[in-house]
Amino acid sequence: MKHFTLPKDGGLIEENLPKGILHSHEKITTEIADDAAIASEKVAGIIIKAITDHEKAALPRPFKLGLTTGVTPALLYRTLASKYQAGEVSFDNVEVFSIDEYYPCAKDFVQSRNNRLHKEFLDLVNVRKENVHIPDGTVPEEKVSDYCAEFDKIARGLDLLVVGIGEGGQIGFNEAGTSEKSRTRTVPLSYQSRKRQAHNFNGDISVTPKSAITMGIGTIMSARRIILMAWGEKKAGIVKAIVEGETDPSCPASLLQKHDNICFYTDEMSASQLTRIVAPWTVGPCRWTPKLIRKAVVWLCSKLHKPILKLTQQDYLENSLGELLERHGPFDKINIDVFNEFQHTITGWPGGKPNSDDTTRPVKSTPFPKKVLIFSPHPDDDVISMGGTFIRLVHQGHDVHVAYQTSGDLAVHDDVVLQHMDAARQLGFEDRFDEVKYLIASKNPGEPEPKELLALKAAIRRSEARGADRSFGLDDETNVHFLNLPFYESGGVTKFPRTQADIDIIKKLILSLKPDQIYMAGDLADPHGTHRVCTEAALEAIEQLKEEGEDWLDNTTIWLYRGAWMEWELWRVDMAVPLSPDELIEKRHAIFRHLSQKDIVPFPGDDPREFWQRAEERTQNTARLYDELGMAEYQAIEVFLKLK
DSSP: OOOOOOOOOSEEOOTTOOHHHHTTTOSSOEEEESSHHHHHHHHHHHHHHHHHHHHHTTOSSOEEEEEOOSSTTHHHHHHHHHHHHTTSOOOTTEEEEEOEEEESOOTTOTTSHHHHHHHHTGGGSOOOGGGEEOOOTTSOTTTHHHHHHHHHHHHTTOSEEEEEOOTTSOBTTBOTTOOTTOOSEEEEOOHHHHHHHGGGGTTOGGGSOSEEEEOOHHHHHTSSOEEEEEOSGGGHHHHHHHHHSOOBTTBGGGGGGGOSSEEEEEETTTTTTSHHHHOGGGTSOEEOOHHHHHHHHHHHHHHHTOOGGGOOHHHHHTTTOHHHHHHHOOHHHHHHHHHHHHHHHBOSOTTOOTTSOOTTSSSOSOSSSOEEEEEESSTTHHHHHHHHHHHHHHHTTOEEEEEEOSOOGGGSOHHHHHHHHHHHHHTTSOOOHHHHHHHHHTOOTTSOOOHHHHHHHHHHHHHHHHHHHHHTTOOTTTSEEEOOOGGGTTSSSSOOOOOHHHHHHHHHHHHHHOOSEEEEEOOOSSTTSHHHHHHHHHHHHHHHHHHTTOGGGGGOEEEEEOOSSOOOOGGGOSEEEEEOHHHHHHHHHHHHTOGGGSSSOSSOTTOOSOHHHHHHHHHHHHHHHHHHHTOOOOSEEEEEEEEO
């Protein structure tokens, strides 16, 4: 299965650039791959070479490899397992050390680090049982301090430690404030950490462990070599802090800057805030494309708090943009060109304005009306992410269809189900309240939910989506499609792998509609997240259809929107749809129809706002940024990237 990355458009010319210059802003050398799969392949190669070199050296002890579990290393473990099965590596002389475990926690508990590491890696390769060292979460409390001290002794001096970093800069369960001399010990988990870990426990923080055993920073620093990993846009801010910031105990991973043999492997999204990506012209020569020029101008405007047309030649020269002036100047021409480009992204007609000159418009005027297909990963992403544009397409007379790719059942709280069952009972329909209450009580924390309960939750989400679509005039009988892609239906947070079965469902729908426009989620925040999987499945379906001779797809435009948390950087934007105050309220009311998601955000992360609040503040902020560049002032703007 292919992995989707955003198209490259200019940037730093790294060929023949000395490493000292390329990494000049980095306190931990960082290697950036196109995506997590490619980065994992590179890290797997490093591990295999290190094991092989150890074998060649004929050292009288096993190779000591430190690992952890979680979302980040999952691809790496699959890669290593496949290479073992292909005969490219043996783990027969490798000792594996896991750096953490929940405490107290049984070894066979489904969400334990022990269980996950065995399931995802150890059971798939030939590591000897006696060579596996995972902190024991069952040690009695009165003995755990001595146990941790003994574990620390054998864990010191790892040959290679490969770990992911947490969204707060955690390494293992070393929380903010950890001492750089800390050793293996038990630690209390902060509320924020437990919120992040709760996704492993069906979002229920009440059953999420309150403490853990973890190697300390001092133990980690004793490793001969360290590889850090991070994937996805959610990690971008903390990656920048670790790689380019100061050492700070509030960001434990930053303390590893002092290690003399460490490297950070990232994908493009997690590295997106590093200086060599944000402002490559401050590092070295660039490949200047129209989008990179636009990026440089937006950066300069933001830095100097000036609109585009007020930038001066001196502004460019004093901020490392002399090369841009030499190649594409003079400065006033650059200003006018970029200003016009931004103006031409703005349109009130996302489906194209009929009988009009579309020379400078982002969407062609013909055909009209257009057949439009909106893919929504969950049953509310459509109205949250692009609700204003969705409503406008319907109101402007286009034949708009929406396809909800997954059921979204896991995001419905149990008490919401009981409330619906109670309403049915009060209305005189079949009384199944006690039956469902018993079903909920029988659930085991961390294990897949009962199928009967998931079916009820999926039905709730379908009814909410239909209600939202009806609220602005879409025919929910003919133009609303529920795909229920199989990869999602695992009953737990960890999903099944994407397969051809998912792609075939999407292909069938696309063929039946033959749309002129397709909208889909462009979120890459989590390489294993639902949005990414849904987008990759849709793109692969389109690619397969083209290979099968569906040439009409060459005339289909694909637009990417973002989710509730993040927005496209302005320089990437190809279409900006302004919303009036009334349209913003109509969008809000459509979001409100998703009652199971209102007031109680199932998987909130660190953001306490409801989805409608995030969506409004995001689009209003985009309007403010357009205004600051010198464009017209709007109430809110939804923006899209055109996939070529």
